[in-house]
Structure formats: structure tokens, C-alpha cells
Amino acid sequence: MFRSRYALAALLSALSFSGAAAADAKRGATIAKRWCAACHVVTSDQKSGSADVPSFADIARRSVDAKALAAFLMDPHPRMPDMHLSRTEIDAIVTYIRSLNPKTPPPVRDGKDVKLQEKG
Numbered sequence: 001m002f003r004s005r006y007a008l009a010a011l012l013s014a015l016s017f018s019g020a021a022a023a024d025a026k027r028g029a030t031i032a033k034r035w036c037a038a039c040h041v042v043t044s045d046q047k048s049g050s051a052d053v054p055s056f057a058d059i060a061r062r063s064v065d066a067k068a069l070a071a072f073l074m075d076p077h078p079r080m081p082d083m084h085l086s087r088t089e090i091d092a093i094v095t096y097i098r099s100l101n102p103k104t105p106p107p108v109r110d111g112k113d114v115k116l117q118e119k120g
Contacts, residue, residue, distance in 0.1 A: 028089075028096025032056065035083050036093075053079075060100035069094045 032042040041048070041055035049055065059069075073090045085093070 022099075024092045024095040025099040026096075028092035028094070028099075031085070031089050031093055032096055035085070039080075056097050057100050060097050063101060063103065064097075066094050066098060069097065 029043065032040070036042050036056070037046060037049065039050040039053045041057070044057070070090050073085065073093060074087075
């Protein structure tokens, strides 16, 4: 009985993270289309971007750690303009980029990758 309650709680927790991650990814895609698409290819249906910058799908395939990617976006660098994105906007963009890679780890919560409990 205890195990079934624990399993149900773990499942509900995972589903809530998935729903929140999906909403953040959708918001991240919207922000990326507005601010990033002038240089980066941010969606699969976008026809072109700058040849000198990676597409969001390429960045996602590099399996960049969420925390490292967020730090990169927070610190303006010469080739990328400082768009004064909020932490929430940066987190949404990071979630969107990571959603483009099917091998991406689970969603991030409090700056750490969330891992589901393994059966044991």
C-alpha cells in the first residue's frame, strides 16, 4: 500500500513538472521567436538565420547543462546583444532549447536537474 502511494506521488510530481516544463518551453519559444530569430534559427519551420551562429536545435544537441546555458544567457557577450532578459525569461528560453533535444535530462527545478526516484 505504501509503495503504491509513493509511486502515485512520484508520478503526479513528474506530471506536474512535465506540464510546467511544457508551458515554460512554449513561453521560451515565443520569447526566442521575438528576440533570437534575427540571428538564430529557433524553430524547425524558420527558413534562415545568420550563418555564423548555431541554431537552437544545434545548441540542444550539445546537451548543454541548464545552469551553464542560463549563465551564458545572463552574461552579455560581444557577439550577442544584451536584451535585458529577466531570470524567468531566461529559464523559459533554456527550457525551450532543452526541449528540442529528445535526449535532454528531466526539467530543472531550483537550478538542479530533477531526477525521478528509481525503483529499488
